[in-house]
Amino acid sequence: MKHIFISCLFFFIILTSFSQTKEDSLFVKQVFTEALGDYEAYENLRYLCKNTAGRICGTPEAAAAVEFTYQTMRNMDFDTVYLQETMVASWKRGEVETGKIISSYGNFDVNVCALGGSPGTGKGGILQEVIEVKDIEELEGLSKSEIKDKIIFFNNPFTNEHFYTFKSYSEVAKNRYYGPSVAAELGAAGVLVRSMTHLTDKSTHTGITKYIDVQNPVPSFAISTYDANILSDLLLKDQNVKVFLESHCELHDDVLSYNVIGEKKGKKNPDRIITVGGHIDAWYNGEGAHDDGVGCIQSIEVARLLFELDIELNNTLRIVMFIDEEMNQRGAKTYASETIFEGEEHYFAFESDRGGFSPLGFSVDADSGFIQNMNVWFGLLYDYGVYRIEEGYSGVDISPLKEHEIPLASLITDSQRYFDYQHAETDVFENVNRRQLQLGSAAMTSFVYFIDKYGY
Amino acid sequence: MKHIFISCLFFFIILTSFSQTKEDSLFVKQVFTEALGDYEAYENLRYLCKNTAGRICGTPEAAAAVEFTYQTMRNMDFDTVYLQETMVASWKRGEVETGKIISSYGNFDVNVCALGGSPGTGKGGILQEVIEVKDIEELEGLSKSEIKDKIIFFNNPFTNEHFYTFKSYSEVAKNRYYGPSVAAELGAAGVLVRSMTHLTDKSTHTGITKYIDVQNPVPSFAISTYDANILSDLLLKDQNVKVFLESHCELHDDVLSYNVIGEKKGKKNPDRIITVGGHIDAWYNGEGAHDDGVGCIQSIEVARLLFELDIELNNTLRIVMFIDEEMNQRGAKTYASETIFEGEEHYFAFESDRGGFSPLGFSVDADSGFIQNMNVWFGLLYDYGVYRIEEGYSGVDISPLKEHEIPLASLITDSQRYFDYQHAETDVFENVNRRQLQLGSAAMTSFVYFIDKYGY
Numbered sequence: 001m002k003h004i005f006i007s008c009l010f011f012f013i014i015l016t017s018f019s020q021t022k023e024d025s026l027f028v029k030q031v032f033t034e035a036l037g038d039y040e041a042y043e044n045l046r047y048l049c050k051n052t053a054g055r056i057c058g059t060p061e062a063a064a065a066v067e068f069t070y071q072t073m074r075n076m077d078f079d080t081v082y083l084q085e086t087m088v089a090s091w092k093r094g095e096v097e098t099g100k101i102i103s104s105y106g107n108f109d110v111n112v113c114a115l116g117g118s119p120g121t122g123k124g125g126i127l128q129e130v131i132e133v134k135d136i137e138e139l140e141g142l143s144k145s146e147i148k149d150k151i152i153f154f155n156n157p158f159t160n161e162h163f164y165t166f167k168s169y170s171e172v173a174k175n176r177y178y179g180p181s182v183a184a185e186l187g188a189a190g191v192l193v194r195s196m197t198h199l200t201d202k203s204t205h206t207g208i209t210k211y212i213d214v215q216n217p218v219p220s221f222a223i224s225t226y227d228a229n230i231l232s233d234l235l236l237k238d239q240n241v242k243v244f245l246e247s248h249c250e251l252h253d254d255v256l257s258y259n260v261i262g263e264k265k266g267k268k269n270p271d272r273i274i275t276v277g278g279h280i281d282a283w284y285n286g287e288g289a290h291d292d293g294v295g296c297i298q299s300i301e302v303a304r305l306l307f308e309l310d311i312e313l314n315n316t317l318r319i320v321m322f323i324d325e326e327m328n329q330r331g332a333k334t335y336a337s338e339t340i341f342e343g344e345e346h347y348f349a350f351e352s353d354r355g356g357f358s359p360l361g362f363s364v365d366a367d368s369g370f371i372q373n374m375n376v377w378f379g380l381l382y383d384y385g386v387y388r389i390e391e392g393y394s395g396v397d398i399s400p401l402k403e404h405e406i407p408l409a410s411l412i413t414d415s416q417r418y419f420d421y422q423h424a425e426t427d428v429f430e431n432v433n434r435r436q437l438q439l440g441s442a443a444m445t446s447f448v449y450f451i452d453k454y455g456y
Numbered sequence: 457m458k459h460i461f462i463s464c465l466f467f468f469i470i471l472t473s474f475s476q477t478k479e480d481s482l483f484v485k486q487v488f489t490e491a492l493g494d495y496e497a498y499e500n501l502r503y504l505c506k507n508t509a510g511r512i513c514g515t516p517e518a519a520a521a522v523e524f525t526y527q528t529m530r531n532m533d534f535d536t537v538y539l540q541e542t543m544v545a546s547w548k549r550g551e552v553e554t555g556k557i558i559s560s561y562g563n564f565d566v567n568v569c570a571l572g573g574s575p576g577t578g579k580g581g582i583l584q585e586v587i588e589v590k591d592i593e594e595l596e597g598l599s600k601s602e603i604k605d606k607i608i609f610f611n612n613p614f615t616n617e618h619f620y621t622f623k624s625y626s627e628v629a630k631n632r633y634y635g636p637s638v639a640a641e642l643g644a645a646g647v648l649v650r651s652m653t654h655l656t657d658k659s660t661h662t663g664i665t666k667y668i669d670v671q672n673p674v675p676s677f678a679i680s681t682y683d684a685n686i687l688s689d690l691l692l693k694d695q696n697v698k699v700f701l702e703s704h705c706e707l708h709d710d711v712l713s714y715n716v717i718g719e720k721k722g723k724k725n726p727d728r729i730i731t732v733g734g735h736i737d738a739w740y741n742g743e744g745a746h747d748d749g750v751g752c753i754q755s756i757e758v759a760r761l762l763f764e765l766d767i768e769l770n771n772t773l774r775i776v777m778f779i780d781e782e783m784n785q786r787g788a789k790t791y792a793s794e795t796i797f798e799g800e801e802h803y804f805a806f807e808s809d810r811g812g813f814s815p816l817g818f819s820v821d822a823d824s825g826f827i828q829n830m831n832v833w834f835g836l837l838y839d840y841g842v843y844r845i846e847e848g849y850s851g852v853d854i855s856p857l858k859e860h861e862i863p864l865a866s867l868i869t870d871s872q873r874y875f876d877y878q879h880a881e882t883d884v885f886e887n888v889n890r891r892q893l894q895l896g897s898a899a900m901t902s903f904v905y906f907i908d909k910y911g912y
C-alpha cells in the first residue's frame with residue numbers, strides 16, 4: 001500500500017515539474033526578486049496611510065487618496081489612467097465619541113466609537129440602562145417593554161477554534177450589521193456592539209451598520225473588548241448599571257467620488273479585460289493600512305512588476321482603486337454595471353482585501369476547470385509559501401461581476417492577526433511588514449501572468 | 457497527459473485520506489482547539505518577558521527564568537521536574553553603550569550595542585578613524601598598516617530575495633561571529649557590525665562574537681542599520697570621519713546554572729526519550745520574546761496539551777529549557793553528553809527556536825524513511841496551515857545529539873518578520889501574537905504525538 005502511495009506521489013511530482021517550463025520558473029524568480037527588492041510600494045503605502053488616514057467615502061481624505069493613487073498611476077507606463085464617476089454616501093464622524101459606565105461600583109470611562117452609518121446622539125448624549133444579549137435572536141426573544149428606551153449591548157465574543165479568523169468574524173458580524181436596526185425597530189434607545197476582534201484590548205473596531213427601512217435609527221457604537229468584559233461583569237452584579245454615550249456623526253447628502261482606473265492594452269486581445277483591484281476608502285479611526293491600503297498598493301504593484309520585467313499581457317490589464325467598499329459598495333456596483341453595460345468582455349477579476357500578511361494562496365470563485373488548469377503553474381509558487389487554492393468567495397468589490405459568470409479570485413493571507421487591526425485605530429502603517437506586503441504583490445502578479453498566458 | 461496527472465492526484469488524495477484514521481483527525485482538531493482556546497501559555501510568556509528580560513546566561517535574570525519555568529512545570533502533571541547543572545559563561549553588559557560619529561558634516565549620536573562576549577572599551581571609550589568593509593575577505597585584502605588602530609566597520613546588508621530570511625542571515629552573520637576576531641588579529645582598535653536585519657531602523661541587534669585564540673580581543677559593537685547607512689554615506693564624502701565608542705561589558709568567571717527538565721514516563725517504553733525544548737536564555741537588550749521565550753513556552757505547552765487531553769505517550773516525554781544557547785551552548789552540550797553518557801535511549805528530539813510566528817511545517821534532520829512515514833498523518837495539519845516538510849537543519853540545542861544518529865526536527869515558522877526583532881530591543885512580548893504562538897504549540901504536539909504513535 002505504502003509503495004503504491006509513494007510511487008504515485010513521485011509520479012505526481014514528475015508530471016508537475018514536466019508541465020512547468022524554464023521560462024515560467026524564471027518568471028516566478030524574477031517577479032518575487034523584484035518585488036522583495038522594492039521599497040517604493042511600501043513608501044507609497046506609508047504616504048497613503050499618513051496623509052489620507054480616515055478616508056471613508058465622501059471625505060476630503062478619500063478625495064486625497066483618489067488623487068494620490070491617480071497621480072501615482074499617471075507616473076507609470078499605463079496607456080491611460082482615468083477616474084470613473086460614482087455617487088457615494090457622505091457620513092461624517094464629527095467629534096470623537098464618549099462612553100461611560102455609571103454603576104454602584106463606580107463610574108468608568110469606556111472606549112467606544114460610532115458604527116458607520118449611525119446617527120449621532122448629539123450634544124448631551126444618551127444615558128440609559130443596559131440589556132446584554134448574545135445576538136439578534138436573543139434580543140428578539142425579549143418583550144418590547146423590556147427593550148424600550150434601553151441600550152442594547154450585543155456581546156458575543158469571537159470563537160477561537162477556527163484557523164481562518166474570517167470565520168470567527170462571519171459568525172458574529174451580523175450583530176453589527178443588523179443588530180442596531182432590529183434594536184431600533186423594537187424601541188431601544190441605542191446600541192453597543194462588542195468590537196470584532198480576537199484580542200482583549202482597548203481598541204475599538206467600527207464598521208458599517210445597516211438601517212434598512214428603519215424609521216428611527218438609533219445611535220450605535222462599538223465598544224472595546226476590554227470594556228465589554230467590564231460592562232458584562234458589572235451587569236451581573238448590579239441591576240442598575242447605566243451607560244452614557246455621546247456621538248456626533250451625521251449622514252449628509254450623497255457626493256460625487258471616483259474609482260481610479262489604470263489601463264494597459266493587451267497585445268492579443270485588447271478588448272478583453274483583466275481587473276485587479278483593492279478599495280481606496282477606509283474607516284475614519286485608523287490609517288486603513290491592512291484594510292485596504294495594502295490591496296490598493298499591491299494592485300498597482302502588479303502593473304509595475306509587469307512593466308519593470310517588460311512583460312506584455314495578451315489581455316488588457318485594468319488596475320482599479322474601488323471607492324466606497326466600506327459603506328455601500330457604490331464604486332464596485334458602478335464599475336460592474338457600467339462596464340457590463342458597455343458590452344465589455346471580462347476575462348477574470350482579482351481582488352486583494354485580506355491584509356498585508358504573508359500570502360498563502362488564492363480563493364477562486366470559478367468552475368472546477370479553472371482550478372484544474374492552475375495546476376500547470378501553481379506549484380512554482382510553493383517556494384514562496386503560496387500553496388493553497390480554495391474554491392470560494394473572492395471579495396466584495398469584484399463580486400458584482402459574478403452574476404455575469406466572470407471568474408473571480410482573491411489573495412488568501414495569513415489571517416491570524418487580521419482582526420487585531422481591522423477597522424480599528426491600530427490599523428496603521430507600522431503594522432504592515434514590507435516583505436509580507438511584497439510577497440503578496442508577487443503572488444498576485446504571478447496569478448495574473450499565468451492565467452493570462454495559459455487561460456482557463 | 458493532463459488526465460493522467462489529474463487521476464494520479466486524485467489517487468494520491470484518496471490514499472492519503474485512507475491512511476488517516478478518524479481518531480487521528482479528532483486528535484488534531486482537539487489539540488488545535490485546546491491550544492487556540494488557551495490564554496495561560498501566552499500569559500506565561502508575558503511573565504517571562506516582563507520579569508526576566510535580559511536573561512543572558514550567568515545573570516540574575518537567567519536565574520529567575522530558570523526558577524519560573526521550574527515552578528511552572530512543577531505545577532503540572534509531570535512525574536518529575538529537575539535541574540541539570542552546567543557551568544556557563546558570565547558576561548555582563550554593564551552601562552548602556554554610547555556611539556557618536558565625528559565628521560566635518562557634524563557630529564551624530566548613533567545607536568550601538570555591545571556584541572556578546574566582547575570586552576568593553578571602559579570609561580573614556582575609543583575614538584578612531586573608520587574603515588568600511590563588506591566582509592572578512594575584503595578586510596583580509598587590506599594591509600596591516602591600513603587596519604592598525606582603526607575601527608573596522610562591517611557593512612554588508614541583508615539580501616532581499618530569499619523567501620527564508622534565515623538564508624539572508626546566514627550569508628552575513630559570519631561578519632559578527634568572526635569579524636571582530638579577525639580584525640583584532642590584524643591590529644584594529646574596535647569593530648562595528650551592521651545590525652542583522654532586513655529593516656532600516658534604529659534598533660540594534662546584538663549576538664555572540666567569537667574570539668577564538670585571540671590574544672587581544674577588541675571592543676565590538678552592532679550599529680543600527682539606519683546609522684550604518686549614515687556612516688557609510690559620510691565615509692564616501694569625508695576621509696576623516698571618526699567614531700567614538702564606549703562600552704562597559706565584562707567577562708567574569710564561569711558560574712553554575714541549569715537546564716530545567718520536566719519528565720513524564722512513557723507507558724510502553726519508559727526508557728526511551730523524546731526531547732522537546734527551547735532555550736531559556738536571551739540577549740540582554742530585549743525581552744527574549746520570539747528568541748526564545750516562545751520556544752520554551754511552546755515546549756511546556758506540548759506537555760500541557762497532552763496532559764489536558766489525557767494522552768499517555770508510549771515513550772517518555774522530556775521537556776527541556778536549555779540554558780546558554782546564545783553564548784556557548786553549554787546547556788545543550790551538557791544535556792547531550794550526560795544523557796548519552798548515562799546510556800539513555802533517545803527516540804527523537806524536537807526544538808522550537810524560530811520565533812512565535814505562524815507555523816508552516818517541520819525541518820527534519822533524519823533519514824528519508826522518517827519523512828516518508830510522516831505522510832501517514834502529516835496531511836491532517838494542512839487545515840491549520842502546516843504543510844511543509846523540509847530535510848535539513850533542526851536547531852542549535854538539539855544538534856549535539858546528531859552525532860548519535862538521533863532523528864532531529866524543528867518547527868518552521870513564517871520567517872518574514874523574524875529578523876525585525878532577533879537580538880534587538882524590539883524582541884518584546886507585544887510583538888508575539890497569541891494565536892500564532894498557539895498554532896505552533898499545537899503543531900509541535902501533533903508531531904510528538906504522531907511520531908510516538910506511528911514510529912519512523
